[in-house]
Structure formats: structure tokens, C-alpha cells
Amino acid sequence: MTDTTETPTPKRTQQAGSGGEGVRPIDSWETDFDHTHPDYAANAPQIWDELRDTCPVARSERFGGMWLPTRHEDIAAIAANENGWYTSHEVVVNQYSADDVMPPPIGGAPPITSDPPFHVDARRLLLAPFAPKKVNELVPFATDFCHSLLDSALAKAADSDGVFDAALDYTQAIPVRVIAEMLGLPAEDGDIFRTFIHHIVENPIERELEEEETAEYYLDRHIAEHAANPKPAGEGDLIDHLLGVELYGEKLAPEHVRGTILLLIVAGIDTTWSSIGSALWHFAQNPDDLKRFRDEPEVRPFAIEEFLRAYAPVTMARRVAEDHELAGCPMKAGDWMLLPFPAANRDPDMFEDADKFIIDRQKNRHGAFGLGIHRCLGSNLARMELTVALDVFVERVNEFELVDPASVRFSTGQIRGPRELPIRVHS
């Protein structure tokens, strides 16, 4: 038997970063969409589903001109980029033109900002540390850490009528701790990482930063420390690894090392945080799914993939590199092209009952981690963290519910997930 539930929508949203003010009202989603608008955060799945029927490649003049495809077919073709019509040089839509440390095809944060042929070489340097068997060595570490978070959260709940914030007290901390461990950066620097992410992903231009506040300053200090204290072969962390590897017979340029470390911090935290949080948000509202997940271990691997499909957190972006036509619309060089993998994951031409959450979905070619050459390098790590976080949560917490659906806050922008998630637990 199969449980099906409509995927619900959040009640309250706020623009990440700027506190919700200042985004111009939307005229029409077909010609004036804005992925940073609170209405988009609140209703994105419905907006995609409508656009797919009425205007499968939507347009907006905002941010200098951008496009939003919603069909799986188009999104997969753009990601595949067979004709070289798109560049990954910038993957987060922004207002200012990037003042890059590294010109194309390398870009500021290789390999995500790199295009072929350089991309594949920069990416290969990172494949081994993120391969499944390597990543699974971190399961005990992640498990212990999740337990320690719940020790504190449940102690807090005991004093406050069973209430704690699953996003702030649990899901947020997990990817931060794990990537700090992998990179060999201090465990207590999570707030620093979040500040970098805030500046890069959520709200690029607030004000000029002081030099000591910048990611470059922080990372250069830690890279220099690593370089001064080399470790024996096989015992190093990811920063040691990047300092040791060679590309085209030479050590990596310092900007490459720094850009990649920053990428690993930025790409892995809000994304995984969102994904674990969305799963808990779903469980809080669907006790039958929670029960099946708890009671039927054989369902769990399917449930993990269904969470990734139904609540895919990441929309990437490209720039159009060459004029061409897509679905009859004129793409012009320089236009932004959003790649909403979450919309592709809801295309009824690709998935049966695409708008339903089916916990043991058997046929699930979801693209939550992207499709094609930029497939999420951290996907094995993200899947491991999601699995461990949910396993530990259902082991420690019996039943739980939302304190109030209206007090859940979802992020806006290209990464979608609950940023505040107050729940009440019953032991």
C-alpha cells in the first residue's frame, strides 16, 4: 500500500537577508516573475505547475532579464548544454556584474563556476573525497553529533512545554559541523560560515565589508596555517588535499584553492539544512508517513529520495552565452537562465502523481542534485547527512507537530527550505 499526501505549502515567508521589505509586487508570473519575492517562496510549487501549462519558459525583466523554464525536458537540456549555449560562470542571480578573481572558464569558485573543458579537470580533483565509501566513514561522527544536538534540544523542550525550533536547534547545525570537520576548520566557526553564505547567496550587496569580515581574509588565514603545518600523507583534511593536488602538472593557484573551499562551505550548508528541515516539516504534518518511516526500515531509502524530489531545495542559474530560441522564446546572450530542478521534479510528464508525496515511490529519476556534468559533488554527503539526521530524529523523538503552521518561515531565493520551524514533541 502506498501513502499519498498533497505536498503542503508554507504559510509565512520573509525575504531572506533583507527582512521582507523592498521587493516590488509581481504583475504576472509569466512576464514578471521574481524568485526573491515572498509570494514566490510561499507558492513556488503552484507557480511552477501553472507556468508549465500556460507559459513553460517564463520571462522577467528583473535582474537585467531572466528566464524560468518549468518543464523537465527543457531543464535537463539546459543542464546538458550540448550546444554550449549557456555558461556556469555565474550561478547565483545578482544585480552587480561579477568582479572575478578568475576569468572564464575557471570562475570564482571552481568547479561550479567553470565551463568545459576546464570544469572536468577541476571537478576530478574533488571526486575521491566525496565518493560514497569515503563519505560513509563519517556516519559515526554525524550520528554522535545529531544525538548531541537532540540532547540539548530535548532538554530545552522539557522546560518549554515540549517546544523547540527544529530548524535553528537541529537541522541548521548538522551540515556546518560536518563540513568544518572535513575541511579541518574550527567547529565553533559555524556563525562565520553562515555570514559568508548570507552575503553570497542571500543578499549579495548590503554594504562594503571590512577586510577582516570577508571570506577571503578568513580563508587565507586558515590556508596559510594548513600550509605551514603539513600532515603525513593520508592524514590530511580537505584543505591539505587541495594544497597537495596538482592540475596540469602544477599546484593549484591560491585563488583556485580559496574559491573551492568557499564553494564547499557555501554549496553544502543552506542546501542540506533546507533538505533536512523540509523532511521534518513534512513529518510534522503527516504522521502516517512518519510512522511508516519509523516502522519500515526498507522504506527509508525510497523516502529519502522522495524527500529530495518533492522538496528539492536548489534552483541553479546560468547565463545565456549565445543567442538562440527556446520553446519559441528568444534567449539573448547575457540573460539569466534559472534552472529550477524542483520544478523539473514536479513535471507530470516525467513523474506519475508528480504533485503527491509518495513515501515509497519506486520510479524516481529526480534531479534534486542537478543533471549532467555539474551533478552535485556533495550529493553522497548530503544524502548521508539527511539519512543520519532523520534516523536519529525518529529514534529520539516519538511524535511531534508544528506549534503553529503560521510560525514556519521559508527562505526566498534560489535555496528553498524552512528557516524557522517551531515544533512540539511528545515523548
Add this chain to the structure above:
Amino acid sequence: MKINYNRELCQGHNRCYMLAPELFDVDDEGYAVLTATGEIPPELHDKARLCVDNCPEYAIELVD
């Protein structure tokens, strides 16, 4: 039934290895390695179909 695995299309999503370690292994870079290169025993047919149905890159097919 046999499995056709196309390394050129594989992007290392690792869905196959997770669903059917009896049929696929994974190399040090995270790409799939087809271990069941011969005739697939009947008790593993369902698992082979699952691999096909969950590979996002269409890198796996079944042949008679």
C-alpha cells in the same frame, strides 16, 4: 536479462549502487561499476528494473 551500463552517460548519482549493491559497485571517484556483467538471475530482475527506473541520466538499460 542483461544490464547495459553506459559509463559515458553516468554522472555518479549513485542511485544504482544504493539500490542494488548486488549488481553495481562504485569506484573511488564515485562512478558506477557494473559487477553483474552476465545474465541476471531471476531473483534480481526487480532490482535491475529499479536501477533503470531511478538513474537520472538514463545510463542503465536492460537487454534480453
